[in-house]
Amino acid sequence: TLTPILLITFPAATQYFMWEKMRLPIGATFCVMTLHFGQWMNRIFNFYYWAWFPTTFTAPGMMIPSAIFLDVVLMTTDSCMFTALFGGMGWSLFFYPANWTWLAPFHLALKHPSGSLLSIADLMGMGMC
Secondary structure (H helix, E strand, O other): OOOHHHHHHHHHHHHHHHHHHHHHHHHHHHHHHHHHHHHHHHHHHHHHHHOOOOOOHHHOOHHHHHHHHHHHHHHHHHHHHHHHHHHHHHHHHHHHOOOOOHHHHOOOOOOOOOOEEEEHHHHHHHOOO
C-alpha cells in the first residue's frame, strides 16, 4: 500500500508541468518510463554486477498501466481536480493487478530437497536454502 502512494508524487508533478506548459497529456507515462529505466539500471549495475544478486529476484513495481490511466483521465476530463480524485484512485487500484503478470510464475509449487512443498516465492524468501 505504501508503494503506489509514494510513487504518485513524481508522475503527478511531471504531468502537471507537461500539461500546463506544453499541453501534452503524457507527463505521468514519461516520468514512469524514465523511473523504470533508472530502476533497471540500478538493479543491473548495483545488484547484479556489484553484488552478484540475481536480477530475477529484483524487479520494480509495474507502474506503466497506472500512469497511462492517469494520463487518460487528464486527457478526457481536462481538469486537474478530477484527475487528482479519480486518476489518483485508479493509480493505486491498477498498481496491484498490473504486478500479477510478472509475479504469477513465482507461485508455482515445487518440492524442496528437504521434502516440503513450497512455492518458488517461499524458496526465494528463505534465501535459496
